[in-house]
Amino acid sequence: MKISERLQRGYNVKTHWILSLFRILLGLSLLFVGISHLTFARAEFVAQVPDWVPVPDDLTVLLSGFAEIILGLALVILPKWKALTGWVVALFFVIIFPGNIAQYVNQIDAFGLDTDRARLIRLFFQPVLIAWALWSTGAFKAFKNKS
Template sequence: MNNFIQTSTLQKVFRIILAIFMIYAGFSHLTFNRIEFQSQVPDWVPLSKDLVVILSGIIEMIIGLSLLFWKKQRVNVGWLLALFFVLIFPGNVAQYLEGRDAFGVLDSDRARLIRLFFQPVLIAWALWSTGAWKAWRTTKE
């Protein structure tokens, strides 16, 4: 896959915003929101909730830094981030189904349900801002 897809200034700005968001989220997993993120780990995951939160935080920080600095692999990082968002979605669903509050704003079934609809937006954001969609379409021509 071509990792040298040209992206627009708008895509670059949104990629940087997403990268900063990912770095911040990863840092918060490891520090001040660690307990809150544990509420998103489904009970069926065969690892300690704390370990899952720590590992996902580290992964988020690595992906965020990669979005900023690993230009040659930008398209692959976009696909990786989209996959990450897909993989964590069951945790968001479990949080909704089990009615677990978090972050002071996910304190109702309605808020948790609305949040589920943002996951596809994040996936699209990752693929669009990195040029991954364009690269995929180019390979289909």
């Protein structure tokens, strides 16, 4: 059996239609945010790139925008791979979290977050996004079934 077939079989879990709706909603949200990285909100995203990132700020934003577009499309159009995609999206949300921390620590006004309180509250939404990615794709269920 090919590796791709084993992966697909292990990550193709059945989920309720409500979870599918939330998965698609998350995918469309990622598509929108990814497009905004490349277009109208690019400067605000550039302002959030932490100083320690070794890649130029604009390139970081472009790459993360493309990643969000690809992940969003995967959530929407690859339902057989949804659980694996859920894990990848959750990992992506973990990887970009330092940008949100940098916005808070460096007091960067972007996306209407112009107070320390607003920026701090935003930090607590990242775990919600991670949980949403894992829950709506059945990623936890797939992992449990594989064990």
